[in-house]
Amino acid sequence: MKLKKWIWLPLLISLILISISCSFGNGSNxxxxxxxxxxxxxxxxxxxxxxxxxxxxxxxxxxxxxxxxxxxxxxxxxxxxxxxxxxxxxxxxxxxxxxxxxxxxxxxxxxxxDGTFLVAREPTDEFHWDDLKGSTFLGQRKGGMPQMVGEHVLRQHGIDPRKDLNLLQHIDFGNIPSAFASGTGDYVQLFEPQATLFENEGLGHIVASFGEESGExxxxxxxxxxxxxxxxxxxxxxxxxxxxxxxxxxxxxxxxxxxxxxxxxxxxxxxxxxxxxxxxxxxxxxxxxxxxxxxxxxxxxxxxxxxxxxxxxxxxxxxxxxxxxxxxxxx
Incomplete structure (x- = not known):
């Protein structure tokens, strides 16, 4: 009987391993x-x-x-x-x-x-952050990371987002690109691929990266x-x-x-x-x-x-x- 047990033991282990493997297979993940x-x-x-x-x-x-x-x-x-x-x-x-x-x-x-980019309506040979002062800025949702990082970067460049520009935050996230395309705002904070699409189509021009400015x-x-x-x-x-x-x-x-x-x-x-x-x-x-x-x-x-x-x-x-x-x- 002992000999038979040792003969069956490798088979039993193999069956267990096969069972475990199958439990993680495409059919039963x-x-x-x-x-x-x-x-x-x-x-x-x-x-x-x-x-x-x-x-x-x-x-x-x-x-x-x-x-x-x-x-x-x-x-x-x-x-x-x-x-x-x-x-x-x-x-x-x-x-x-x-x-x-x-x-x-x-x-x-x-x-x-950050994954957003600053897109300007008009092309510029050399962008300066001070260009935003007095402009209408189409921002992201209040309390979300894009808007908070955006405001952080603006403050780093000496711009008070509440005083130095007309900050718009009333537009839903999904409608921000279409709002800018229809004429709202001088600048907009956009995720990709909208930023690149707008640039390729001549609807806007990427002038800065909030990701490069904000740090890790x-x-x-x-x-x-x-x-x-x-x-x-x-x-x-x-x-x-x-x-x-x-x-x-x-x-x-x-x-x-x-x-x-x-x-x-x-x-x-x-x-x-x-x-x-x-x-x-x-x-x-x-x-x-x-x-x-x-x-x-x-x-x-x-x-x-x-x-x-x-x-x-x-x-x-x-x-x-x-x-x-x-x-x-x-x-």
Missing amino acids: EKVRVAEVTRSIFYAPLYAAMAQGYFEEEGIDLELTTAWGGDKTMTALLSDGADIALVGAETSIYVYAQNASDPVINFAGLTQT VPYTVFMTKESTLTNNNEMIERFTRALYKGQQWVSEQPPEIIAATIVTFFEDTPVDVVTQVVERYKEQGSYATDPFLSSGAWDNLQTIMDASGELPLYVEYEELVNAQIAESIVE
């Missing part, structure tokens, strides 16, 4: 729901990781939905409509300030600079509820590992290869425009090359929020950032 705040070439490493099959390699069937707004993204996460949210890190502070029983924890960074900040991050980190930490680790593969791939590939890989996520945008945008973001270091969120970037975020009058309270780095997962994966 763990479903993970991710809500992104918007669809943007700014998030190229995520789409690259999806297109390259890195999430499947980690046993994840990723379901990506676009919420079109920070408030809607957080509602999806907090109401269990999503397992993970991709949104600005400032939203985790807003939730924490409301004494949430299950706070939202930032565990992986995707972008590390956890602009767009992946976050989840504290309870999810407690109950399904292993899934979050696998998700972060897949993301890291995508980040490394994007850092190593030329813009045209990246664009060809992710263009299916942008059906209405020509591949040459996607290439232009990717190149612009890569050149200014917007894409994080690993998921680690630094304490310095976290402090910079709160400095920017405080200067804009939007910081409800200061929150320690360790309170809302889980750096251990990213550290272990990068190492």
Whole structure:
């Protein structure tokens, strides 16, 4: 009988291993729901990781939905409509300030600079920030990262956004490009690909990058509820590992290869425009090359929020950032 047991033992182990392998196969991967705040070439490493099959390699069937707004993204996460949210890190502070029983924890960074550009209606041979004084500036939503970073950069250049220009913030995020195209504003703060499209079509002219001016900040991050980190930490680790593969791939590939890989996520945008945008973001270091969120970037975020009058309270780095997962994966 002992001999028979030893004969069956290798077979039993093989069957267990096959079972584990199948549980992470394409047919039975763990479903993970991710809500992104918007669809943007700014998030190229995520789409690259999806297109390259890195999430499947980690046993994840990723379901990506676009919420079109920070408030809607957080509602999806907090109401269990999503397992993970991709949104600005400032939203985790807003939730924490409301004494949430299950706070939202930032565990992986995707972008590390602002992703907007200053677009002027009229061409200029040499742009100076003082040119904005007295102009009508079509800004972003009050309390969001684009607007807070925009105001931070303006103040760095000696411009009071409330006194030195006519700041417009009443237009919904999705309607800002069309408002500028129809004649509203002398300057506008735009994400890509709208900025490049406007420039290519002669509707505007990119004169400055808010990302280059603002410094490192956890602009767009992946976050989840504290309870999810407690109950399904292993899934979050696998998700972060897949993301890291995508980040490394994007850092190593030329813009045209990246664009060809992710263009299916942008059906209405020509591949040459996607290439232009990717190149612009890569050149200014917007894409994080690993998921680690630094304490310095976290402090910079709160400095920017405080200067804009939007910081409800200061929150320690360790309170809302889980750096251990990213550290272990990068190492």
